[in-house]
Amino acid sequence: MTSAPRPPLRVGLLGYAFMGAAHSQAWRTAPHFFDLPLRPELTVLAGRDATALAAAAGRLGWGSTETDWRRVVERDDVDLVDICTPGDTHAEMAIAALEAGKHVLCEKPLANSVAEAEAMTAAAEKAAAHGVRAMVGFTYRRVPAVALARKLVADGRLGQIRHVRAQYLQDWIADPAAPLSWRLQKEKAGSGALGDIGAHIVDLTQFITGQTVTGVSAVLETFVRKRPLPASTGTLGGVAGEGMGEVTVDDAAVFLGRFTGGALATFEATRFALGRKNAIRIEVNGSAGSLAFDFEDMNVLKFFDGAEPGETAGFRRIVVTEPEHPYVAAWWPAGHGLGYEHGFTHQVVDLVTALAAGEQPTPSFADGLQVQRVLDAVERSAADRSTWTDIDTEGVH
Amino acid sequence: MTSAPRPPLRVGLLGYAFMGAAHSQAWRTAPHFFDLPLRPELTVLAGRDATALAAAAGRLGWGSTETDWRRVVERDDVDLVDICTPGDTHAEMAIAALEAGKHVLCEKPLANSVAEAEAMTAAAEKAAAHGVRAMVGFTYRRVPAVALARKLVADGRLGQIRHVRAQYLQDWIADPAAPLSWRLQKEKAGSGALGDIGAHIVDLTQFITGQTVTGVSAVLETFVRKRPLPASTGTLGGVAGEGMGEVTVDDAAVFLGRFTGGALATFEATRFALGRKNAIRIEVNGSAGSLAFDFEDMNVLKFFDGAEPGETAGFRRIVVTEPEHPYVAAWWPAGHGLGYEHGFTHQVVDLVTALAAGEQPTPSFADGLQVQRVLDAVERSAADRSTWTDIDTEGVH
Amino acid sequence: MTSAPRPPLRVGLLGYAFMGAAHSQAWRTAPHFFDLPLRPELTVLAGRDATALAAAAGRLGWGSTETDWRRVVERDDVDLVDICTPGDTHAEMAIAALEAGKHVLCEKPLANSVAEAEAMTAAAEKAAAHGVRAMVGFTYRRVPAVALARKLVADGRLGQIRHVRAQYLQDWIADPAAPLSWRLQKEKAGSGALGDIGAHIVDLTQFITGQTVTGVSAVLETFVRKRPLPASTGTLGGVAGEGMGEVTVDDAAVFLGRFTGGALATFEATRFALGRKNAIRIEVNGSAGSLAFDFEDMNVLKFFDGAEPGETAGFRRIVVTEPEHPYVAAWWPAGHGLGYEHGFTHQVVDLVTALAAGEQPTPSFADGLQVQRVLDAVERSAADRSTWTDIDTEGVH
Amino acid sequence: MTSAPRPPLRVGLLGYAFMGAAHSQAWRTAPHFFDLPLRPELTVLAGRDATALAAAAGRLGWGSTETDWRRVVERDDVDLVDICTPGDTHAEMAIAALEAGKHVLCEKPLANSVAEAEAMTAAAEKAAAHGVRAMVGFTYRRVPAVALARKLVADGRLGQIRHVRAQYLQDWIADPAAPLSWRLQKEKAGSGALGDIGAHIVDLTQFITGQTVTGVSAVLETFVRKRPLPASTGTLGGVAGEGMGEVTVDDAAVFLGRFTGGALATFEATRFALGRKNAIRIEVNGSAGSLAFDFEDMNVLKFFDGAEPGETAGFRRIVVTEPEHPYVAAWWPAGHGLGYEHGFTHQVVDLVTALAAGEQPTPSFADGLQVQRVLDAVERSAADRSTWTDIDTEGVH
Secondary structure, three states: OOOOOEEEEEEEOOOOOOHHHHHHHHHHHHHHHHHOOEEEEEEEEEOHHHHHHHHHHHOOOOOOOOOHHHHHHOOOOOEEEEEEOOHHHHHHHHHHHHOOOOEEEOOOOOOOOOOHHHHHHHOOOOOOOOOOOOOEHHHHHHHHHHHHHHHHHHHHOOOOOOEEEEEOOOOOOOOEEEEOHHHHHHHHHOHHHHHHHHHHHHHHHHHOOOEEEEEEEEEEOOOOOOOEOOOOOOOOOOOOOOOEOOOOOOOOOEEEEEOOOOOOEEEEEEEOOOOOOOEEEEEEEEOOEEEEEHHHHEEEEEEEEOOOOOOOOOEEEEOOOOOOOOOHHHHOOOOOOOOOOHHHHHHHHHHHHHHHHOOOOOOOHHHHHHHHHHHHHHHHHHOOOOOOOOOOOOOOO | HHHOOOEEEEEEOOOOOOHHHHHHHHHHHHHHHHHOOOEEEEEEOOOOOOOHHHHHHHHHOOOOOOOOHHHHOOOOOOOOEEEEEOOOHHHHHHHHHOOOOOOOEEEOOOOHHHHHHHHHHHHHHHOOOOOOOEEEEEEHHOOHHHHHHHHHHHHOOOOOEEEEEEEEEEOOOOOOOOOOOHHHHHHHHOHHHHHHHHHHHHHHHHHHHHHEEEEEEEEOOOOOOEEOOOOOOOOOOOOOOOOOEEEOOOOEEEEEEEOOOOOOEEHHHHHEOOOOEEEEEEEEEEEOOOEEEEEHHHOEEEEEEOOOOOOOEEEEEEEEOOOOOHHHHHHHOOOOOOOOOOHHHHHHHHHHHHHHHHOOOOOHHHHHHHHHHHHHHHHHHHHHOOOEEEOOEEEOO | OOOOOOOOEEEEEEEOHHHHHHHHHHHHHHHOOOOOEEEEEEEEEEEEOHHHHHHHHHOOOEEEEEEOHHHHHOOOOOHHHHEOOOOHHHHHHHHHHHHHEEEEEEEOOOOOOHHHHHHHHHHHHHHHHHOOOEEEHHEEEEEEHHHHHHHHHHHHOOOEEEEEEEEEEOOOOOOOEEEEEOOHHHHOOOOOOOHHHHHHHHHHHHHHHHHEEOOOOEEOOOOOOOEOOOOOOOOOOOOOOEEEOEEEEEEEEEEEEEEEEOOOOEEEEOOOOOOOOEEEEEEEOOOOOOEEHHHHHEEEEEEEOOOOOOOOOOOEEEOOOOOOOOOOOHHOOOOOOOOOOHEEEEHHHHHHHHHHOEEEEOOOOOHHHHHHHHHHHHHHHHHHOOEEOOOOOOOEE | OOOOOEEEEEEEEEEOOHHHHHHHHHHHHHHHOOOOOOEEEEEEEEEEEEHHHHHHHHHHOOOEOOOOHHHHHHOOOOOOOEOOOOOHHHHHHHHHHHHHHOEEEEEEEOOOOHHHHHHHHHHHHHHHHHOOOOEEOHHHOOOHHHHHHHHHHHHOOOOOEEEEEEEEEEOOOOOOOOOOHHHHHHHHHOOHHHHHHHHHHHHHHHHOOOEEEEEEEEEEEEOEEEEEOOOOOOOOOOOOOOEEEEEEOOEEEEEEEOOOOOOOOEEEEOOOOOOOOOEEEEEEEEEEEEEEHHHHOOOOOEEEEEEOOOOOOOOEEEEOOOOOOOOOOHHOOOOOOOOOOOOOOOOOOHHHHHHHHHOOOOHHHHHHHHHHHHHHHHHHHHHHHOOOEOOOOOOOO
């Protein structure tokens, strides 16, 4: 960490709800802990409600505001557009930004449909020819324990992967009295638990194993089909009114999968697992070792080394807070754990590092498209009596 | 526990391998801790190898031996036949015993095919008209933590069940060099992980929820298709020789399911989860509460009470060793945990109690048939591109 | 496990309450799982109440009864006297039995005072000259995870021991309304939590480390000084009546200690740790590794190997159910855990094996005396403003 | 979080090592998540090495620098002095700042001796008469799970406290080859594990129980008495050179304690618990409930409610990430855990809130003095054969 001057990276952020706050914290914090090759500037924040927007910009630390996101794309003083709006807006925003020569960081899921994701990927590839980069925001890859899991697999410590089991369990709408929101409406959110949290475990398991899902058999379920309308709307649109409204997305998605290397997988994403708040659980069994991760204990990775003699073999509880561990050296001494938001900070670090090096940051839009195709295959299988459905791999590298 | 004299229950045991040893310990131990209405006598042990049989009878405490199981069925001094042989022999033995007027306890899975299980169930129902009883041995129901789970669901503490996730993870053949055995041969074992351990989690989840599985979507996998032949044979048949032999059963089974009450389920049974020795994991999420059990911590049940205020809500780690808990009062003071074999002892207790009361012990052969139909549907779905396959409910009450 | 005939070992058991039941189960069970060099016979059970005694003998499987324990000591058909009565009777019974040429297994704590323990140890050493053996029953040494802990230390996997922390936490009298019992009376029990459960953690930490405690600084506490008298008496004496009676032993004992090798130790024994039923927790930190055990998860030993690189170092959760682990091969396949009572069975195995080999079983009465001296030093320190108090090592080998 | 303009709070920070970085992150972050009544400004950073200081100021976000801390105290544009230097400098700096009318936040332990702490407390009380406030930085109080623990005790959920057991386990100098640093030198650090981490568990247990320690019996130990000198010095002084230097502080401290309400306590602070990186473990047993916390799982509090029926009683694993929990509503949705540094942010929030309200922030210097007196009693007891040593309560409210 030297004091050498860094060129600026001027950021325009679209959206300031949960994800907007997380991204803001990341842009603010990354340069204080990591020696970034570019100096992020929180240039402009966009949203539709001028009053709420001004408050958000002040609270989150942004230098200016725009009530029309197109203005952000057009502004000369913006180098990168960071998209934190609902999924139905991603394609239009990202394509416009890329065409305007801005780098793009787009929250997951990449889009609400494969068609949109394909268009975005095409735009990203066209832009890349001019050095303009696009990245999709699967931040859980940057939890140190997850990054260590990836490393152990890549190092061969698991051998041939045989089983993957992944669950993303929440309970925030387990109560039928929880109100309708944009996240429960297909036209805004694309899908429910599937796209919101199922996308994460598809990406995480593909990232950790270094393989992709080749087919699925799925069931989707909406346990509560009508919910009370909320009194007022949320950020950037939503629903409001009196009486009941229809839930048009899935509450839960369960599916079987197969990975390129032959591993069997089970996936479950639900918002109805009472008592589980944000439990992302990933287990991988290989011929040489096994891994287990649970975001409820996010600074820990469990690792079973099959080479260990039986007398002393057992899952090791690795507290992933050592300087040897990914991202950790920049933070605190051993044993002083990180939190949820640090994944976003690491995302900024990796993105900025790639941009400065003129390299493609990962996960790319093509990676996001591939996840979208898995989600699409899940929906098609679920609609066709769970029949095994292969994943289209066209255009995915 | 009084010293009043009890009528005898004279037992003939078929098989003396792993299950035979476990059943023997149960028959010996139950009367020392529970005030049984009948006094079990370890009358006769059957097996084909006279030398090994004599040694086993001495070690396990049986009063006499027979090298032909049919003699056990015929003997006047036998009231109950306990079947601990491989699955391909269950139907013939059980039907013969029932027809001879002997009560039957038959190890799971009930049979190697639905047709056999149907014939056994018919025989059991015919016998029941004469007061002769048949029971299938799903002993994990009798782990106190599992019995408590069932009680909490029955008491309404979970509300409407929405999710069931069940895994039975072992790793004893994860090594491709592990030898072929009868458990890996379809004609002996019927199926692999599916029938051996998958049957347990089907039964356990149905027992805990009080519901049955109505349909499945499944994938089966055999990771290692050829294995070295063992030098010598095991008990009651098996394989032997030089070179390699073919594995004709599944190594792993994964399937989605739906329960009668609408709950979504995921099931996984595998012998390739490196580092997991006998991890039976069951989680149930309902509208009012959630449960989690893991046999690796068998004296514990985790329970989330949705009625608890958010400030203090959390999964409780109930150490199921209190006198209030099922079966526990007969054993040790609070906190002094039980082991694997105690489930078999409780099975003897429940069976003997039902016999003395002239009632049907549970799980009945019809219950075992219903599990068999789920396994059969799993195999048919897996053979038909994972297409959703309904479970036949004919003759199941 | 052959069927070769074994010479008998005829056992007389004194007492049939909690410990008597546990010892009975061990004597009955051991020969069915282990190939013992002697064949235990449950010859005679002694107690004072003839009616209760007859019922107990029937329930526990003993061949005859005596209402006077001296008759057991005198009987020609008794080879070994197993003492499961309260501590105030141990010295008289054990010395009489040894003088009569009977082997002795005596429950812990060895005695209620150092003087008694010294007399018993002297009697044991005199008897040993004639091949008559005495052993004290610290059964927790025989939990496989504890025996593995001992082995890892002996193998040097921990290096130089620096820290020992041991807790034995119960809560059965946390409620002030819990009635008075013989365990709360000094003249019967000698001490309270200190001798009853503190003795176990002193023995366990000495066993695991292979070192002895050289000095202590202690505090004792009686939180509830008066308790309701129970309506009727317990086995082999006790208190009864109306109104309140005085608690004359400690409810809790906390002490610091130093081991021969220089390690620092903390000890805590209490019956007031609400929610902890039988939590025996032992942690040992050495220069090369660390260990952690908790009886609430009795089939698990946690081990940290300091030689592991930082990237993958972590406490391993060793599920101590592998055939490589102490005592385990005689029982079930990997992953099928044992329970509380198995420690007693292993105690019988080790005792019978030593007797047949003409060797001194461990722990010896001298070992029990050494623990008694630690307890005595705790009481003296607590009575002297917690001043550091050295342990007398006279006569301890 | 409104956009109303807030008066500034201009901060001068002394020291920029580990603690300086943590405090800087807190000052930067707090206003983005909490609606603070004052607007912190990172006005000036002080350190002795101008080059390193400039780099640190850039990295940590401070507006100016001073190589003489006295200049910070004198500057008119500083409202609060934040002291993050070694303990030997605290008294002089804090007293000077208070006398200059600056509020003071001083890292723990308050001082290296009781005498210094008394002088600081006197200065703080004098300053308070003029509305100038002083606070000592025991940040672990602000971990949400710890704050919840305090609330549950204050709400009476534990009843009468009977046991406290507290451990702070690290291993960063378990290796004898780890170099000497200022933290291992008495003249800089005052004491070793005792003051560095033992101080935290004294404060935490007093905070959670709402009681103070009245006496102790203690042992101190230095396992490794000579260590290699480091090649270069650390921030704000230290040791350097060739060869070996003497460790003049304790490596570990163990002590028994008694709380005002009668509870028994055990304390252990060590830097030699191999495999434990920053394990702060606190357990409290009361007559109505029990609590357990471990910083290795910092977003979790375990709570046993003694009012729960035995059938469903058990320690609840409360994931302390609900909006109902202390500090949490300002951050992320349920289940998205916080990290180590968030405690410092909460400290800023509580401090700024108290300053704006004209109230005394807690813990006060008097609270820090009380902890210092406990540490002093520990040292005196350890030097006097562990004899019970009462804590002086003079001047502590």
